[in-house]
Amino acid sequence: MILHYKCQNCGDDMAFETGSGTLSCQSCGRQDTIENFDEEYITTTFSEDEAREYHCDNCGADIITDADTTATSCSFCGAGVVLADRVSGALAPSKVIPFKISKDEAKQAFKKWCKNGLLTPAGFMSGNRVKEITGIYVPFWMYDLNSRVKVNGTGTRVRTYSRGDYIYTETKFYDVYRDIDLNYKKVPVDASEKMNDELMDKVEPYNYEALKDFKTPYLAGYLAEKYNFTDEQLFSRVKSKIQRFIDSYVSSTVSGYSSVSYRNKDVRTRKRRSYYVLLPVWMVYYDYDKQEHTFAMNGQTGKVVGKPPISSAKVAAWFGGIAGSIILVMKSISFILGGGFW
Incomplete structure (x- = not known):
């Protein structure tokens, strides 16, 4: 089933507007809050078909989507639609961060970022080379974690001093033991197989105070993907993601030694909670020198990541x-x- 958000004044399609945080009609200017929209048409069924055909109620065209698409636009009339059977039941996100940066703002921010590249080719920003800029709600699993860390090692303190004609080096050895309890909240891992994991990691952080309870109108006018991997399948990745923070914290507790060597480091991480969220990303596709370069922009903060040509x-x-x-x-x-x- 497709959800259209129709204007009560003129009947045209409405889309989520970043500035006001409302559903806005581009024809007559009517604005409605997300909370006022009725969600009674959300179903709890889902099909695993590789491709699905939907009928656009706005213009009568047939829309073909792949199995991962949860929100899209009609290729004929441009109407923003949400595929409700793909964001319901077990596939319903728990939270969402709405887009805060509009498409025009994203374009300007991207151009400014490119101009700051001191080693980019002189012609990189000449002309209109932005092939496409697409707002996508990317599926993430967010984890609350607890890590119990037990460390055994040897610390050394080295002292050098002189007596007469001789220089002495004194080394003292100490047993080092740490038993640390660490808690992490809202650690995100992208759950889409289509998105580049490195780009999605670098586009962080988001301001998680802006997380809102998921409602389908937030997706109107944007693309959205459903998750391809469960929270259990991504658990090993989130453990790897926090490892450097664990190492950094352990090192911060061991001070005053000339050197420290660890004999054993036992890290046991368990999941306290996980929930499915959608986070906003502008994907920018840029043509230069007969090649397409892909960049990602945080749809909330405007942070841009990617590798421009050198x-x-x-x-x-x-x-x-x-x-x-x-x-x-x-x-x-x-x-x-x-x-x-x-």
Whole structure:
């Protein structure tokens, strides 16, 4: 079943507006709060078909989507629709962070970010090379975790001193033991097989105070994906994700030693809670030098991640400038010390 959000004034389609946080009609300007929309048409059934055909009630066209799409737009009339049977029952998200940055704001932020690239080719930002910019609600599993960490190791303290003509080095060894209880809240891991995991990790963090109870109108006018992996399937990945924080915290508790070597580090992480959320991402597809470059922008904060092309000429000039500066500094030091210029 497809959900259309129709304007009560003129009958045109409504979409979620980032500025007001309401459903807005582009034709007459009517705005309605999300809470006022009736969700009685949400069903609790789901089909695992690889492709589904839906009928657009707005223009009569048939819409073909793949099995992962939960919100899309009609290719013929542009109406934003939500595939309600894919966001209900076990597939219903618990929370959502609505888009805060509009499409036009995303374009301007992306162009500004590109211009700050000191090593990007001179023609990278000339002309309109943005092939496509798409707002997508990306599925994430969010975890509350507890880690019990037990560490055994050896710490050393080294002291060097002189007596007479001799220099002595004294090394003392200490047993190091730590038993640490750590709690983590709202650790996100993207659950879509289509999205690049590295980009999705780097586009974080989000302000999780803005999490709202999920309602289908938030998806109107955007694309959305359903999760491909369960929270159990991604548990090993979320454990890997917090490992560097665990290591950093353990290191912060061990101070005052010249060196520390660990004999044993036992980390046992358990899941306290997990819930399914949708987070906003602008995907930017940019053409340059006959290649498509993909960037991701946090739809809430505007943070941009991706790898723009690098100009070899600018890199050479940059290293040449550094080398020239070093030579000039060395010559100045030599002159001050009485050596004159080389």
